[in-house]
Amino acid sequence: MKEKKWLAACLALCISGAVSAQGIGTINEQETTRIISTLSHDNMQGRASFTLGIEKAADFISGEFHDMGLQPLKSNGKNGAAAFRQSFNVYRITPAAVQATLNGKVLKEEQLFASTSHEKIEWKKSKSRQVVTIKEGENAREAFSKANKLEQDALVLVHPSHTETFNNYRRYLTRGGVKQEIGKGSSKVFILTDQPTPKKYKISINNKVEQLPLANVVGMIEGKRKNEIVVFSGHYDHIGIGHTVDGDSIANGADDDASGTTAMMMLARYYKQQPQPERTLVFAAFTAEEIGGFGSKHFSGQLNPDSIVAMFNIEMVGKPSQFGPNSAYLTGFEKSDLGKLLQERLQGTAYSIHPDPYPQQNLFYRSDNATLARLGVPAHTISSVQIDKDELYHTVNDEVESLDMPHLTSMIRAIALAAQGVVNGTVTPTRVDKSLVE
Template sequence: MLQTLSHDNMQGRATFTAGIEKAADFIEEEFHAAGLVPLNGNSSSQAPSYRQTFYVHRLTPSQTEVKLGKKTIAPEHLFVNTAHEAFSWKHKNKVNIISIPEGENFRAAFAKANAGEQDAIVLVHPSHAEAFANYRGYFARGGVKKEVGTGASKVYVLTDQAAPKKYEVKFANKVEKLPLSNVVGMIEGKRKNEFVVFSGHYDHIGFHHSIDGDSIANGADDDASGTTAMMMLARYYKEQPQPERTLIFAAFTAEEIGGHGSRYFSEQLNPDQIMAMFNIEMVGKPSKFGPNSAYLTGYEKSDLGKMMQKRLEGTTYSIHPDPYPEQNLFYRSDNATLARLGVPAHTISSVQIDQDKTYHTVKDEFELLDMPHFTSMIRAIALAAQGVVSGEDTPMRVDKALVK
């Protein structure tokens, strides 16, 4: 499974490509072979569809023109963050003018400016040129939005002008409405309306900077490993007697471009009926804690981690608190959407993220993964989750006020 999902013919599983469609087809076949039913419960078809399809809008900049005073700004000194198809501003519109001066923390200042609820032109001092170029590389490609025409627009300009008296902005996006699909199956439990979710994201970043003639970012660890673990757990639980709680197995799309798949999934269920979420991400390499070990992001936000560790007592397996809090991993994967709704939703991982040199590169390949470790991770999750699956363990809810 892991080899198939990370093969070159999947072309890195980027969203909106033939490669990710091929991956979705493969996951559907595996769910069908395992005997899962679609989330809607319709299992009468010879070839049931496990696709959970929804639509988003891809916005690609087609026009960006900015004039400050009498000076026309060069394209490489501009980028825009907006969910609007087009807009045109002149100084009479009284758009906010925000400055990021020399010596300020650019990342923090950018985050603050971006969070503003009013349209704004953000003037960035040339001393931040390197950081500006990095951000521009991301935003100039456009983005994916659920809705078009909502929220404030921000225009970022690299300039030494501190307070231009006049400005003129013309911007337009090319807008495409495109489908995305999660792949979701389930095993109905005796308690039909108490759900336990096992998940992983099956998208990756597609093609990337070429190394030695290789430009396919295969995403073996990120996150073919988590998706494969989820599918193996589906097989395992299907071979067991009917579980007490209903088990949902979800392969999420579009994690790499904003978590759109998990967001849509969360809207299809009542979060109060989801007892726990075991999101699995990058479990193909040993953790810093040694053999047969993994860590849980947001460990302190519920008691799920302690329940898992208690179930592992007397075995060689162990679950630890996230050792990389500075990396903000709890909010960087698909668990965060459900956690914000109060679900004890956490990500299980083992990657040494502060040292991993293959993350988001063309070197994240099957051959570099540790298969004995990966196998032990799947076994550990099956053992650790048993109390929640059987209904004997019910973790505390996440305090929504403490989840940003």
């Protein structure tokens, strides 16, 4: 009797393994190569936000979703491929006119800049406004970052010993910052001065505000449990056209992140060919990750985060990891048990997923998973890039020819197998503790 039970258990395991791998051969290198080659082609012009190149990429992804037979996430009054676009606006704020005096002295324009989402700033000295002093000898970068995170308005006086850091920040912010909303939040005005205290000041800043369109591309497969959602995502934008190197000025972004977007699209095709999943599957190509994660921020407001069981964000999986062939790592591994659940699913296979080996790089907060993680979702990024050694990151040489296509294909298969328990509803990862997320 015991022997029969043992044989039955073995048979069940074999059947389970066969079911989990059902149709995995449809995730093939040929189709993977077609998609990533299209996304990273020169005619996409590097897919920078607000360009014709990223519009072309969005049209391609939308068309693929339509041909696969995915459903739009929500009805937006459009039919066909256009229905998959999740359109929204952001705002570029550029300084137009600046006037300021400090302790009775007129400041030159190059002595100040503002970090703000407001069209106008009109300040006089006020006891209610915080004053921050970045003194000589302080760590300037840390002090600038800390000041900018303050929730209230602040005047920041920067000692001239930090002129280089001040100028770097000023160059970045005065060329036009993109904001999700205007007229909300606090403002910071930074002044380069040797004055330790502001006895009196008057600041007038007028900004030019431009409304700019963006669009995620989002499709779904409705599950039997409609309100239990699993998200697969990748960002399809990149940095566009830069300085010419050996006659090439297009930063194609093949690994960053055409590879992750391709993986997400291949997974959508794979799951669409399977029986109806237990949980609803959402496939999102995010825009504007490179300029502040605006796509994922907008997306997170369209769904109830409590309904999202897990998020598999995929970024830079086109090259083998430091752990060897067929391996990847998961950022924020310790913040939920999703990583352990994936490891359990991959036991006995050729694939493996490891904790993030680059904690000093802060990768958990540098991709589109972070927005949902802050809302408690077990949202992590799967990656394989050796970020400490990759010399092609954000260069014109990040092209499809630099990728390992068998590895990329195996990564997509690994995610399909590893996610099976979450997709079919047999396992549910623990939530992220919001109080422990920055």
